[in-house]
Amino acid sequence: xxxxxxxxxxxxxxxxxxxxxxxxxxxxxxxxxxxxxxxxxxxxxxxxxxxxxxxxxxxxxxxxxxxxxxxxxxxxxxxxxxxxxxxxxxxxxxxxxxxxxxxxxxxxxxxxxxxxxxxxxxxxxxxxxxxxxxxxxx
Numbered sequence: 235x236x237x238x239x240x241x242x243x244x245x246x247x248x249x250x251x252x253x254x255x256x257x258x259x260x261x262x263x264x265x266x267x268x269x270x271x272x273x274x275x276x277x278x279x280x281x282x283x284x285x286x287x288x289x290x291x292x293x294x295x296x297x298x299x300x301x302x303x304x305x306x307x308x309x310x311x312x313x314x315x316x317x318x319x320x321x322x323x324x325x326x327x328x329x330x331x332x333x334x335x336x337x338x339x340x341x342x343x344x345x346x347x348x349x350x351x352x353x354x355x356x357x358x359x360x361x362x363x364x365x366x367x368x369x370x371x372x
Contacts, residue, residue, distance in 0.1 A: 261339035269304025272361025
């Protein structure tokens with residue numbers, strides 16, 4: 235758990251008012267968007283991918299790669315304190331869930347099948363859980 239990130243807490247009513255229905259389903263209810271449908275799957279612009287719930291920069295475009303999975307994939311986060319990793323035993327399997335350390339929003343999952351010449355990690359993230367800021371990378 236990241237201790238140096240200021241937490242944001244909102245009621246479910248506040249989250250519903252601030253997020254689109256798709257963002258709410260993914261960020262607050264841990265849903266998953268369909269593969270190859272997300273806005274950022276093929277984005278190649280330079281910048282930072284931020285949490286759509288609270289704006290915290292999470293991933294740099296410099297760590298994005300085409301995994302072929304249908305979701306934006308990154309081999310590392312900007313800073314490990316910006317995400318929390320949790321055991322996810324849903325869907326009859328054990329995976330590692332990635333959540334925003336500031337607002338607790340569900341982002342996706344991390345797997346050990348990323349680029350071996352980097353971290354070996356594949357952060358498989360829902361586009362709808364992200365916003366994108368063009369320009370300099372964090």
